[in-house]
Amino acid sequence: MVDQRLCIAGLGLMGGSLALALKGKTRQIIGVDRHAATRQQALADGAVDVVTKDLASGVAEADLVILATPVRTILSILRELPALRPDGCLVFDMGSTKLAINEAMSALPESFAALGGHPMCGKETAGYGAADADLFRDKTFILTRNQRSTEAVEEIILAMLAEIGANPLFLSAEHHDQLVATVSHLPYLLSAALMRFASAQEDPALWQTSASGFRDVSRLAGSDPHMLLDILLTNKTVVLEQLEAYSGELAAVKQLLAEEDEEALADWLSSAQRQYIGYRQAKKALESDNS
Amino acid sequence: MVDQRLCIAGLGLMGGSLALALKGKTRQIIGVDRHAATRQQALADGAVDVVTKDLASGVAEADLVILATPVRTILSILRELPALRPDGCLVFDMGSTKLAINEAMSALPESFAALGGHPMCGKETAGYGAADADLFRDKTFILTRNQRSTEAVEEIILAMLAEIGANPLFLSAEHHDQLVATVSHLPYLLSAALMRFASAQEDPALWQTSASGFRDVSRLAGSDPHMLLDILLTNKTVVLEQLEAYSGELAAVKQLLAEEDEEALADWLSSAQRQYIGYRQAKKALESDNS
Numbered sequence: 325m326v327d328q329r330l331c332i333a334g335l336g337l338m339g340g341s342l343a344l345a346l347k348g349k350t351r352q353i354i355g356v357d358r359h360a361a362t363r364q365q366a367l368a369d370g371a372v373d374v375v376t377k378d379l380a381s382g383v384a385e386a387d388l389v390i391l392a393t394p395v396r397t398i399l400s401i402l403r404e405l406p407a408l409r410p411d412g413c414l415v416f417d418m419g420s421t422k423l424a425i426n427e428a429m430s431a432l433p434e435s436f437a438a439l440g441g442h443p444m445c446g447k448e449t450a451g452y453g454a455a456d457a458d459l460f461r462d463k464t465f466i467l468t469r470n471q472r473s474t475e476a477v478e479e480i481i482l483a484m485l486a487e488i489g490a491n492p493l494f495l496s497a498e499h500h501d502q503l504v505a506t507v508s509h510l511p512y513l514l515s516a517a518l519m520r521f522a523s524a525q526e527d528p529a530l531w532q533t534s535a536s537g538f539r540d541v542s543r544l545a546g547s548d549p550h551m552l553l554d555i556l557l558t559n560k561t562v563v564l565e566q567l568e569a570y571s572g573e574l575a576a577v578k579q580l581l582a583e584e585d586e587e588a589l590a591d592w593l594s595s596a597q598r599q600y601i602g603y604r605q606a607k608k609a610l611e612s613d614n615s
Numbered sequence: 616m617v618d619q620r621l622c623i624a625g626l627g628l629m630g631g632s633l634a635l636a637l638k639g640k641t642r643q644i645i646g647v648d649r650h651a652a653t654r655q656q657a658l659a660d661g662a663v664d665v666v667t668k669d670l671a672s673g674v675a676e677a678d679l680v681i682l683a684t685p686v687r688t689i690l691s692i693l694r695e696l697p698a699l700r701p702d703g704c705l706v707f708d709m710g711s712t713k714l715a716i717n718e719a720m721s722a723l724p725e726s727f728a729a730l731g732g733h734p735m736c737g738k739e740t741a742g743y744g745a746a747d748a749d750l751f752r753d754k755t756f757i758l759t760r761n762q763r764s765t766e767a768v769e770e771i772i773l774a775m776l777a778e779i780g781a782n783p784l785f786l787s788a789e790h791h792d793q794l795v796a797t798v799s800h801l802p803y804l805l806s807a808a809l810m811r812f813a814s815a816q817e818d819p820a821l822w823q824t825s826a827s828g829f830r831d832v833s834r835l836a837g838s839d840p841h842m843l844l845d846i847l848l849t850n851k852t853v854v855l856e857q858l859e860a861y862s863g864e865l866a867a868v869k870q871l872l873a874e875e876d877e878e879a880l881a882d883w884l885s886s887a888q889r890q891y892i893g894y895r896q897a898k899k900a901l902e903s904d905n906s
Contacts, residue, residue, distance in 0.1 A: 444826045464823050493823055500824075506813050507825040511832040514805050516887035517864040521857070522797050523890040531897040532755050532784055533791075534798040535735045539898075540831040541802040546891040549884035556872055556880065566812070567869050571862065573808040578858050581847055589847065593840035596807035599814040600837040606822040607830075 326350040326484050328414070331386035333379060333401060335366050337447060338418045339392030340455030343371035345488040347457070356382035362452045371455075380408050388480065391417035395425065395554040402428040405436070412436045414477050418443060420504065420551065421558040422468045422497035430471035437477040440468035440497060442504070443490060450548035461489035462611070468497045505562040509555060510570060512544045513563070519545035617641040617775050619705070622677035624648075624670060624692060626657050628738060629709045630683030631746030634662035636779040638748070647673035653743045662746075671699050679771065682708035686716065686845040693719040696727070703727045705768050709734060711795065711842065712849040713759045713788035721762035728768040731759035731788060733795070734781060741839035752780035753902070759788045796853040800846060801861060803835045804854070810836035 330350055332339045335357040343353055347370055355372030356379055357363050363375040376382045379401065383389050389405070391398040398419045405415065412435025419425050422440050429438040445463040447454050465485050467478075485492050495503070519542050522530060556563055580589040621641055623630045626648040634644055638661055646663030647670055648654050654666040667673045670692065674680050680696070682689040689710045696706065703726025710716050713731045720729040736754040738745050756776050758769075776783050786794070810833050813821060847854055871880040 444824055446826060446828060463826065466824065493820070495820060499820065503818065503820055503824040506816060506818075506821060507829040510812075511809060511828050513865070513868060514809060515832055516884065517861060517868060518802060518805060519887045519890045519894070520883075521801075521861045521864050523894070525797060527794065527797075529784070529786060529790065529794055530797060531894055532901060533735055533757065533794040534894075534898070535737060535754065537737060537802055537835050538798040540834050541806055542891060542894065543831050544828050545887045546895070547888065549881060549888050552884050553877070553881050557875065557877070560872055560875070564869060564873055567865065567872075570808060570812045571865060571869075573812050574804070574858065574862060574865075577804060577808060578855060578862075581851055581858075582855055584848065584851070586844070586848070590840060590844050592811070593807065593843050596810045596836045597838065597840050599810045600833060603810070603814070603822055603825075603833070604837070607825070610823060 326480065326487060328387040328480060329385060330354065330388050330390060331356060331382045332372070332390045332392055333382060334391065334393035334397070335362050335372070335452050335455075336392065337450050337452070337454050337459070338443065339390070340366060340371060340452040341457065341459035342390065342392065342418070342488065344369065344455055344457035345460060346484070347371055349487050354382050354386060357452075359452075365452060379404070383408050383413070386413060388414040388416060391415070391419065393419075394551045395419040395421050395558045397554075398425055399428050399558075402432065406433050410435075414438070414480065415472075416441055416477070416481055420508075420555045422466075422500045424558045426468055426470040426497040432472050434472075436472050437474040438470060438472040439477050439481050440470060441481065442466045442468075442500065444507075446547075449546075450551065458489075460485075463490055464493050465490035466500050467492050467494050468500055469494065470497070501559050501562050505559055505566050509559060509563050510566050512547055512552060513556075513567065514570075515542055515544035516547075518542055617771065617778060619678040619771060620676060621645065621679050621681060622647060622673045623663070623681045623683055624673065625682065625684035625688070626653050626663070626743050626746075627683065628741050628743070628745050628750070629734065630681070631657060631662060631743040632748065632750035633681065633683065633709070633779065635660065635746055635748035636751060637775070638662055640778050645673050645677060648743075650743075656743060670695070674699050674704070677704060679705040679707060682706070682710065684710075685842045686710040686712050686849045688845075689716055690719050690849075693723065697724050701726075705729070705771065706763075707732055707768070707772055711799075711846045713757075713791045715849045717759055717761040717788040720764075723763050725763075727763050728765040729761060729763040730768050730772050731761060732772065733757045733759075733791065735798075737799075737838075740837070741842065749780075751776075754781055755784050756781035757791050758783050758785050759791055760785065761788070792850050792853050796850055796857050800850060800854050801857050803838055803843060804847075804858065805861075806833055806835035807838075809833055 329352045331354040333356040353372045355375045415438040443465045620643045622645040624647040644663045646666045706729040
């Protein structure tokens, strides 16, 4: 039981799933969303107790405000919050990048206590329609501290993660943004670039020929572009650095192939397979640790 | 019922699955494989009626020889075949690239009748252990004609594909090699390069942070490097061209991000999502046509 009155701003995949996961496990959930259909559906599902499209009235009575919108909307709400809540409150967020958000949280008045969060789960389908009460179960939920983090807010958030079955992992915001660039932002760009490259060929036989390999590598291209735009712009430096380094890896294999350097090419391919097997084994070990 | 005596050379994922799919539906299957454990297991499963490690004795009595080894082994067997079978026979293959194989088939003596094939299905796990009688069901099976293709061999292969539930699609070898570079070889290289890039960071928190997005984009990195080496070397020109064009796509998005050209970046992301949705819809329409 989370003994707080929550306001969740943004009832999309993340906010909607959190509301569903906490249904009946908290004192009250106030849902804020700009889409009338989402508000109605969340209310009908009992995911939230009260809905409003007005952020000011949504946060007015809340003990804990949870920001579950795209990153740049989170940043703008954090700038508004001191005026909306001169008395301060607890703040948590579920944004996909953490450095800019943690800086904005650190700049809140001392009447606020704030913690950054990012659940490592997702679907390529966005919106409340894809929300799922079990989305966070057994998944890593990264937490990032800032200058407004207190033991009290950490305790409440850890209790909430325990309720939704997520595994907390504290990281610095810088470290988080590096890691997610590698496991999420870069893979997304590779996937989207592949989709654009393939579509540009306008070959009617292409989809008949495609199978599970193409499907898997291209899946992230279906991600919400609005959310991705915020992610890329708020993690620009890291993403550009990693794109550069990755392009070097591609250029290296291109040269091995061009030169038909069979031995070096075989090593390149084999090491990728070995690393993949190592990664899958590490994932399995983590999953059995958590179960 | 395929009324021929078959010799399947190579009882890996593809050859093993074909043997299992044709079990009891053909006069006889002779399996050739260099691994004793694979031969024993295929025999124990009843996937094949006879096994041998000796290609010459395997092909000696066969009406139809099916080559299911990596591409360059197929090419080497095609060079040996006229000496092993001076009387000629029917030849089919399941190699992953088709231009070099079709040229080698065209060079066979006129006593041979030959057709190229490539099933568009796969797993990242290679070998007989991953073989599955249903691997080809409802999947596209590309067929490529060469100068030794006859109506007779086409009829037999089409009957065989009907038995295993695959959907035949005739394409030129050149067209095939272009298409699979886009839907398979390039995605593989992107996946393997991502795996290498991520592993090079040696960050113990990386796998804890990774979720389904990274898993899907990296899955192809687990593919059999021996098979991939043959694929890349026998489709080198096309793969290099596509790597070049793809790198241009990555460089373009990198520049949009570096310049924070928000409008153009949003367009780039949105078109990738639209194309992904179009591709999934096209796949669904193809699947319902075939069912």
